[in-house]
Amino acid sequence: MRAAVMYGAGDVRVENRPDPKIVRAADAVVRVVAACVCGSDLWPYRSMPAVDTGRPMGHEFLGVVEETGADVTGLNAGDLVVAPFTYSDNTCDYCAKGLHTSCRNGGRYGFDGVDGGQGEAVRVPYADGTLVKLPVAADSALLPSLLALSDVMTTGHHGAVTAGVGRGDTVLVVGDGAVGLCAVIAARRLGAERIVLAGRHEARTGLGREFGATDVVPERGEEGIARIRELTGGGADKVIEAVGTRQSLDTALGAVRDGGTISRLGFPQYEEGPIGPAPFRRNITLTGGVSPARAYIGQLLPDVLDGTITPGRVFDRAFPLHQAPDAYRAMADREVLKALVTP
Amino acid sequence: MRAAVMYGAGDVRVENRPDPKIVRAADAVVRVVAACVCGSDLWPYRSMPAVDTGRPMGHEFLGVVEETGADVTGLNAGDLVVAPFTYSDNTCDYCAKGLHTSCRNGGRYGFDGVDGGQGEAVRVPYADGTLVKLPVAADSALLPSLLALSDVMTTGHHGAVTAGVGRGDTVLVVGDGAVGLCAVIAARRLGAERIVLAGRHEARTGLGREFGATDVVPERGEEGIARIRELTGGGADKVIEAVGTRQSLDTALGAVRDGGTISRLGFPQYEEGPIGPAPFRRNITLTGGVSPARAYIGQLLPDVLDGTITPGRVFDRAFPLHQAPDAYRAMADREVLKALVTP
CATH class of the missing domain: 3.40.50.720 (NAD(P)-binding Rossmann-like Domain)
Incomplete structure (x- = not known):
């Protein structure tokens, strides 16, 4: 698959990476429909030292479930889902308190062998605990606002x-x-x-x-x-x-x-x-602090679905995945408020 | 009157100072029955540069109202009162919210011409807003716990x-x-x-x-x-x-x-x-942050009066006023937990 990888300040490349596969029984593979660039992606974009092995980028995405591991019970292939910007089991003591960012089994996209969101597909650990099913079609006009639930809206x-x-x-x-x-x-x-x-x-x-x-x-x-x-x-x-x-x-x-x-x-x-x-x-x-997005998606989803809030309006330009480097540049130069990236 | 004055690190003296008098119509003069040394008094005791004009010390005291200004309506000569460790008008927007330490007319004992509490008497500005009347006699066994309401208990x-x-x-x-x-x-x-x-x-x-x-x-x-x-x-x-x-x-x-x-x-x-x-x-x-003691005295007073809480037990040694320098030394050396000072 194709995915955006950062090799240092100002150096984002779109390159081939292995297609995600189920590794653990709680995993799901999600085919990305829409992703975006985060303001926090701009910090490494401005300061990351050059490296030989790049870092897969992106932690905000929504997409369609392609495959699920044996332990996944709440999701099926074909489901449209949004991913909060960290993954979490949704069962540990921290998750039980709504602090999914401190999940004892949680982690970040783009680290520890987990794909970034700015790519064609992502292996999502603890899929049942992480992903939230969306009751709309994959071509819904609500997609930008639903994508905003992965980070910016739940963070606000x-x-x-x-x-x-x-x-x-x-x-x-x-x-x-x-x-x-x-x-x-x-x-x-x-x-x-x-x-x-x-x-x-x-x-x-x-x-x-x-x-x-x-x-x-x-x-x-x-x-x-x-x-x-x-x-x-x-x-x-x-x-x-x-x-x-x-x-x-x-x-x-x-x-x-x-x-x-x-x-x-x-x-x-x-x-x-x-x-x-x-x-x-x-x-x-x-x-x-870091928002436990997973805890809030369910609270905010109804208001997005009925149009009460329209956070998707923050996306002011869309880039195809192969132009992800341009998306970074445009955001870093403040030409673009928030860039949508579509595979 | 006699009062404790600090002239620099390790240099506390008990000396003659002018007898407090009513200066403004909202003032009261309180004859001190019991005062004490605060942990925060030890910071200047350890580090204050030497000065020619000393700083009157002490901000925790209770005593008997001796005289009141023309605007004071809630207090009378002879009333036993406890003073929170800052004075406040109890009418401004901050006081109305219970943040008396940010009172727009408030201030600290020992500064701006206001006496310290470690002395025989104190002119208390905004007496109606500051002082809290105590429904016990001046020789009550509850005095140490009531004195604790001026700072340590309300701070805790x-x-x-x-x-x-x-x-x-x-x-x-x-x-x-x-x-x-x-x-x-x-x-x-x-x-x-x-x-x-x-x-x-x-x-x-x-x-x-x-x-x-x-x-x-x-x-x-x-x-x-x-x-x-x-x-x-x-x-x-x-x-x-x-x-x-x-x-x-x-x-x-x-x-x-x-x-x-x-x-x-x-x-x-x-x-x-x-x-x-x-x-x-x-x-x-x-x-x-700094406790708005005035906001809490009324809440805690019933529990002190009926013996539910006994914060006065923190006072483990009493010093007559002329031994105030020893009180500081004993607290600084951790021989004494909290020193009561009585004129």
């Missing part, structure tokens, strides 16, 4: 849930990437009344407004913080940080109200952060 | 509340100082079933067991973490960090279960901390 939702967003709240979302925009959808869905979106890319913040943002703050740094504090009457109680840089964390800390909560969704591009006396005196809570 | 409670401790929980308390021991009381009071106390001072951990700790872990560092993880079947869901050093934070991070919460009560002795990819992947929440 994780931010809103862990920040404790509820009816009538004022919420700040830092970052106008696909996750930030999905966090706007999620905050609105949970009842937030005022949603301030910090971002400066007009096409994206425009979509953010359509998703429910009531205010957009393009200014950065101290100027942006001052503007947000003014708009929110002294700071936001709930902040969703959807970038991952120290600068965006500083914006979140500057704009959150005393006693407020910052939920981090952007993968931290730092090892240490400012958690000394200042936020301690202000009783700031820092929460969030 | 803040840790248990923000960590989300509930019925049946397993809780780790890091630190066997007075706050850690009060956190044990608070965790038990909120229904924790298993309470692991990390501390190595046997007299203190012994008291911790009487307060409700089910297990004591004296080992530190990696050894301590391994022991806690073993005792808790892989880590504690709720951790209360009651020390404030990087080492104790590292213990908390090592011993918390994925998806768990660390509530910090110990004033951070660091500016930056480890909030990078590792805790992000594990979905660790960091919460807590």
